[in-house]
Amino acid sequence: MCASPMGEPTFRESVDLMFNRAAALMDLPGGLEEKIRVCNGVYKVRFGVRLRGQIQTFTGYRAVHSEHMEPVKGGIRFAPSVDQDEVEALAALMTYKCALVEAPFGGSKGGLCIDPREYDDHELEQITRRFAYELIKRDLIHPSQNVPAPDMGTSEREMAWIADQYARMNTTDINSRACVTGKPLHSGGIAGRVEATGRGIQYALREFFRHPDDVAKAKMSGKLDGKRVVVQGLGNVGYHAAKFLSEEDGALVTGIIERDGALFDPAGLDVERVRDWLVKHGGLTGYPDANSTPDGSSVLESDCDILIPAAFEGVINLSNAHKIQAKLIIEAANGPITAGADEILNARGTIIIPDLYANAGGVTVSYFEWVKNLSHIRFGRMQRRQEEARHELVLNELDRLDTAMGDTWSLSPSFRTKYLRGADELELVRSGLDDTMRIAYQSMREIWHGRADVHDLRTAAFIVAVDRVAKSYKAKGL
């Protein structure tokens, strides 16, 4: 599954080629380039689970790409495509992603070769717990060593099972909740984690559209309002991105592509209704209120402003890159554009906001969750006290003015209450995520605009990330 059509490199080779492109423009000490590029280790496990009266054997992986910082971090994917090449590629992307957004983690990724749609909830719980057991007993799930999160085919439900499995096997570990992120709120999760990656896509696009010269490079003008957006994959990431962009930024979601075909409507699709249909029917087929086609590629290649591939790697490759009409592609999925397609699109002037930046919202909020679990205090409580102290100073000043102005002006009690309310967890998570996405965009942008030998955002992102990883290795004395 990892090999792209027409003999293209595998997913991992594709990530390495993109890394090489950036490394060639950097002045890394001899040997460090290879040390950073290679995956430190991959654990492959086969285990049996008795299901429906018969033992079934499953194959899973946990790849650790770089331990320049620990714990290492990265999701667990349940998909039939999972193999060693795929988890190594995804683990490498995690290393660079964490470095780019300054989340203090190394890179890791895991996966189970399974189609979760073939199993019921109870069976999936048995399989997940058994896989987690194999990883936990080797410290490949551990609060200070290796912290997974959801990815394709998994959600907060699987993370709750994993956290519980860890707690059962480590009954005296007070930090056990921090062994995995993306948990439900009532199992130590954090507000805003489920939506975080899609929210990050929204913030990334808002940041891009704050810079008219960047927008002009994509042969567009103006704001997000009214821009035509096509989304591939209406799962966790694609759904939240499409929902926020259409509901809060005025973008028109003109196309949605899923496994069984695509919907399109130049006037904009109702994302919420399409998602309800998808969840209920398992596909888009039969959706009554839009034009439809069984041929998803025709919508992927259709005329639009922004294309959001949010499903799978390698979907834009040598066979279709020249047909893509979108002016801007934001990589919500990991690795949706192969190295060869990337070159074709760059040459055609298509602007690509790369995966290692675009979908970093998930790991950013995972970091907040991990910190919350380790601190054993509701996220934001400390920040809130500081905020309140600052607000008191402002209110005292307003009170002074109140008195000085006499009857002409007065401070309302409701204003005082609202002002003192402070920020709740969701507000703190959102503002922390927004800050992170803005700062990381600036760091890429400085290189994109500032260096004559850097022509695309992906190379700029890799340069920022690899430089940080290199500095970390050097500081360790490597």
Ligand SMILES: NC(=O)c1ccc[n+]([C@@H]2O[C@H](COP(=O)([O-])OP(=O)(O)OC[C@H]3O[C@@H](n4cnc5c(N)ncnc54)[C@H](O)[C@@H]3O)[C@@H](O)[C@H]2O)c1
């Ligand atoms: N979940 C996260 O927090 C997160 C974070 C960063 C990156 N990502 C990446 O985003 C991508 C999607 O992850 P997700 O968590 O949304 O997964 P998901 O399983 O929730 O959703 C994936 C969606 O894509 C659809 N799909 C699968 N193959 C398709 C195809 N060939 N064409 C069209 N649609 C297809 C599925 O039906 C599903 O609706 C993956 O590449 C993942 O690595 C996810």
